[in-house]
Amino acid sequence: MQILEQQKMPAPDPPAVESKGWRGQFNLLRWFSLGSFLIIAGVALGLGYISTRFVVEESIERDSMLTAQFIQAIGDAEVRHAGITTTRTMGEMLDPRQENAYPDVNPESRAASRIEFLDHVEHLPDILLATVYALDRTVVWSTNPELIGVRIEDDDELDESFEMKEAVSTSYHEIDEERPEQKLLREPQYLFIENYIPMFNADRSKVIAMVEIYKEPVDLVERIQRGFKAIWLATVLGGAVIYLALFWIVRRAAMLLQSQQKQLINNETFAALGEMSSAVAHSLRNPLANIRSSAELAQEIASQSAQKNIGDIINQVDRMSRWVRELLVSLRPMNDDYETVDLVMALDDTLSAFDALIKRSGVEVRFTPQSCPPIVSQQVLLTQILNSLFANALEAMPKGGVLSIDIDSPQPGHVRMTLNDTGKGMTKQQQQMAFKPFFTTKQGGLGVGLALVKRIMERFEGSVELTSQEQEGTRVCLNFKVATGGEYGAQHTAGRG
Incomplete structure (x- = not known):
């Protein structure tokens, strides 16, 4: 059906609002898409990073606490097993240079308890290196014989653990060549942890020895990696759902605004032409x-x-x-x-x-x-x-x-x-x-x-x-x-x- 009439009458020029083009008017959907994507992506990345760091730090801290408790418990057990008086601790038994410092302890019992304790330490699972420091920071025992007798200086973490009387742990991804004590027995694959475990005297008023454990907790690393995947997957999916939901809402709003704008333009066109046309038509x-x-x-x-x-x-x-x-x-x-x-x-x-x-x-x-x-x-x-x-x-x-x-x-x-x-x-x-x-x-x-x-x-x-x-x-x-x-x-x- 020919609905259009046959005269070649030119169509009226589109209103100025429509002729400004993309650059001439504010595009709500475009700017929201860009702005909301950047904001949601930034927030998602920040939350993901904070969550993963929290998982790593909490996991390492938990592993370090358990390791410290296990080492200290082994020391107490070996002291009791050797029949040494309860007024003495394993910390006092670790420095062989102090064999005559405690006359109330049988030298053979002292040596036996120390050997048993160090044997347990040496065979800990996932261990890379185990070292025992005397109070003067001298290595008195190590699974790496090259370190025995070496005195470690300017080690802030070692000093902190001696002074704070608590375990200190640090995670690494690469061996620090500038630290002489990091002469590990094998190259770690991904993540390894350094634990400083203080060994006290009888009344726990003074740290007299320090056990340093380097370990690569394979099972812990796998759990951390699974946690990473779950956190980032949840972060990406959550951000995508939020973005798509907001995009859908704003898109509907933009379409409604566009429809209302067109309707307003049509109404203004009819109103403007109406006054003039009515007068002409009636005349x-x-x-x-x-x-x-x-x-x-x-x-x-x-x-x-x-x-x-x-x-x-x-x-x-x-x-x-x-x-x-x-x-x-x-x-x-x-x-x-x-x-x-x-x-x-x-x-x-x-x-x-x-x-x-x-x-x-x-x-x-x-x-x-x-x-x-x-x-x-x-x-x-x-x-x-x-x-x-x-x-x-x-x-x-x-x-x-x-x-x-x-x-x-x-x-x-x-x-x-x-x-x-x-x-x-x-x-x-x-x-x-x-x-x-x-x-x-x-x-x-x-x-x-x-x-x-x-x-x-x-x-x-x-x-x-x-x-x-x-x-x-x-x-x-x-x-x-x-x-x-x-x-x-x-x-x-x-x-x-």
Whole structure:
């Protein structure tokens, strides 16, 4: 169906708001997408880093505490096993240079307890290096013989453990070549831990020896790595869910704002043109009526040769009158009063009104009336829609064709009326501009036909769809909402007038 009129009237320039382009206006969705991604990514990375560091530090601290408790418990057990008095501790037994410092302890018992203790230390699981320091920071025993007798200086962690009287632990990923005590028996693969375990005197008032343990806790490292994976997976998924949820909300808001902006622009366009057009239209109605009346009187007394010219005058006056009437209807504010309208009756009335034009154009109408539930609309406005569509369809088929009308129900609560013609069709560009106000390609057309159809359909919660092919025809679908008694019982029902 040829809905666009045939005059090459240029479309009005788009409003300034739309012509500014991407750079000229604030794009909410674009900036939110970028800003929220950076913020959420930053927060997620920060939380992931803090969580992983917490897991590592807590795991290492826990492992160090257990190691220290185990070493100290072994020392106490070996002292008791050797039959040494409870006033002595393993810390006092570790320095072989102090063999004669404790006359109350049997030298053999002292040596036996020390050997047993160091044997347990040497065979700890996951051990890389074990070292025992005397109070003067001299290595008195080590699993690496090269370190025995070496005095360690400027070791802050060793000094801290002696002074604070508590275990100190540090994790490493690489061997520090500048630290002479890190002469490990084998190269660690990933993470290794250094533990300083203080050994006290009997009343725990003084640290008199220090056990240093380097270990590579394979099981702990695996657990830490699994924790890393779980934390980062949860962080990434959580950040993605939050981002997508916020993006969806803002996208809906941006679409709503864009729709409202377009509606505001259309309303402003109609309002601006309405004042001027109403004045022009009202000024034309009376002169047109006078011209038509005068032409009809002249036609009664005119000669045969003048009859055709006078008929052309009347036809053009009628065309101008329809133009004025369409202009006033399109610019008139619509009320929101709903009516239950019989679509089939409205179609019958419109076909009757266009019967003469249909026969004169040689158009075949294919329409089989069938039962149809009442729809939500207004009788006057529905008639305006049908008149506009039928007029344009017939103008698209000046040499005859087929006009098909079908009614069906694509989904519950809705009725669809489809109008097909075999006219000249439309280009893709014309289809894109079809619903723009005041766009027309018809000579003498106003360009409010389809714009008015769309406006009326949307006012009554319906929609209009248009598809067309050049030289094949046009298809227009009107989707109406079915009127129900409970929802529209307060409104009045419109039948055939």
